[in-house]
Amino acid sequence: MPTIKEIPDEESSAASLPAGPQMKHHDNHDQFMEDLMKTPLFMKTMPTEQEMEENETLAALHSLIYDGTPEEIATNFKNQGNDCFQGGRSQYKHAISYYTKALDQKADDAKLNATIYANRAAVNLELGNYRKVLNDCAAAITLQPENVKAYYRSAKALLALDKIPEALDCCERGLKVDADNVALKKEREKVLKRKQVVDEMERRRQEQEAKRKEDDLRLQEAIMVRGIKMVSRQQAQRDDEDSDAEEQPGIAHPLQGDHRVKLDPVTGALTWPVILLYPQYNESDLIAAFHEEDTFADHLQLMFGEERPGWDVEQIYSPDRLEVYFEARAEGKPPMLLRVGNKLRLLDILKHPDYQIIDGVCTFFVVPGDTDYSKTFRRKYKKRKP
Numbered sequence: 001m002p003t004i005k006e007i008p009d010e011e012s013s014a015a016s017l018p019a020g021p022q023m024k025h026h027d028n029h030d031q032f033m034e035d036l037m038k039t040p041l042f043m044k045t046m047p048t049e050q051e052m053e054e055n056e057t058l059a060a061l062h063s064l065i066y067d068g069t070p071e072e073i074a075t076n077f078k079n080q081g082n083d084c085f086q087g088g089r090s091q092y093k094h095a096i097s098y099y100t101k102a103l104d105q106k107a108d109d110a111k112l113n114a115t116i117y118a119n120r121a122a123v124n125l126e127l128g129n130y131r132k133v134l135n136d137c138a139a140a141i142t143l144q145p146e147n148v149k150a151y152y153r154s155a156k157a158l159l160a161l162d163k164i165p166e167a168l169d170c171c172e173r174g175l176k177v178d179a180d181n182v183a184l185k186k187e188r189e190k191v192l193k194r195k196q197v198v199d200e201m202e203r204r205r206q207e208q209e210a211k212r213k214e215d216d217l218r219l220q221e222a223i224m225v226r227g228i229k230m231v232s233r234q235q236a237q238r239d240d241e242d243s244d245a246e247e248q249p250g251i252a253h254p255l256q257g258d259h260r261v262k263l264d265p266v267t268g269a270l271t272w273p274v275i276l277l278y279p280q281y282n283e284s285d286l287i288a289a290f291h292e293e294d295t296f297a298d299h300l301q302l303m304f305g306e307e308r309p310g311w312d313v314e315q316i317y318s319p320d321r322l323e324v325y326f327e328a329r330a331e332g333k334p335p336m337l338l339r340v341g342n343k344l345r346l347l348d349i350l351k352h353p354d355y356q357i358i359d360g361v362c363t364f365f366v367v368p369g370d371t372d373y374s375k376t377f378r379r380k381y382k383k384r385k386p
Contacts, residue, residue: 114144
């Protein structure tokens with residue numbers, strides 16, 4: 001015969017539920033996933049300080065991390081760092097953070113601390129932070145001189161920095177501790193191969209430097225034999241100041257660049273960079289390689305023979321009308337203007353006792369003869385007094 005059972009009230013029903021936290025029921029799937037990701041087991045990233053404070057479960061777990069001796073806490077952090085390192089590049093910053101926290105515990109265990117330093121060096125090695133690798137490996141070796149991994153990682157960092165002698169030294173020291181270490185042997189082979197390349201590069205550099213010095217010596221001898229005077233701009237300016245001459249415009253040319261006097265190794269002839277100044281229009285030209293046997297007539301014909309420059313508005317710069325001058329700089333006297341014969345070789349002009357090549361560049365003035373400007377230009381120099 002069926003019996004009638006008493007229906008329990010709400011309080012007795014609640015009392016029958018199991019103790020402990022209950023699963024929350026969410027109507028919103030996104031909210032459910034967000035709450036789930038806050039559970040330590042499902043977290044994919046390191047929690048922030050704020051999350052630690054707001055999440056009671058995290059706070060409780062965090063307090064457990066620091067429960068134990070400094071050695072135990074450091075070991076725990078080291079192991080977490082190892083897990084992050086194994087997790088790939090995205091976890092490297094967390095690995096470094098854990099290793100640093102492990103070292104902050106100042107555990108009284110030299111071997112443990114040396115391992116942590118070497119492990120942090122491994123992470124920085126992957127990240128290319130070679131200076132940090134060397135610092136951590138040095139600390140590891142100081143604490144544990146037989147730490148082969150520290151020697152190995154130091155050698156890799158030093159090789160990356162192209163510090164070959166130091167890298168080779170680390171390999172040798174590590175192999176003294178473990179002569180059969182395969183990784184160190186392979187690294188030593190890499191260092192030796194790089195050493196061969198670097199040595200060959202240095203040998204070639206020294207050969208090139210020796211050749212350059214030999215070429216420079218021959219060039220200087222060729223200039224001295226010809227009796228050509230070369231001075232620096234500073235020296236020329238001092239000479240002008242001593243003579244109380246009027247200030248003259250600079251003669252440096254923006255196109256000069258790396259053009260320098262050159263010696264032909266076969267013929268022994270010199271070619272010079274020559275600047276032509278046209279003071280009437282404040283214009284200039286650069287002849288990068290003026291052969292010492294060439295004349296101004298040769299170059300002026302090429303430059304002004306068939307086509308005149310756009311700035312020659314009066315069309316008076318014709319080869320047969322142009323006059324070439326240079327500043328004669330006699331010691332103790334103000335600069336004088338001397339005219340150059342257009343059919344003279346450049347070499348004959350450069351050998352003039354009062355001609356000076358300033359900063360390795362030959363400079364000349366070019367003006368059209370028998371014009372009001374040429375008369376005014378020459379008159380400026382005639383007015384100068386010693």
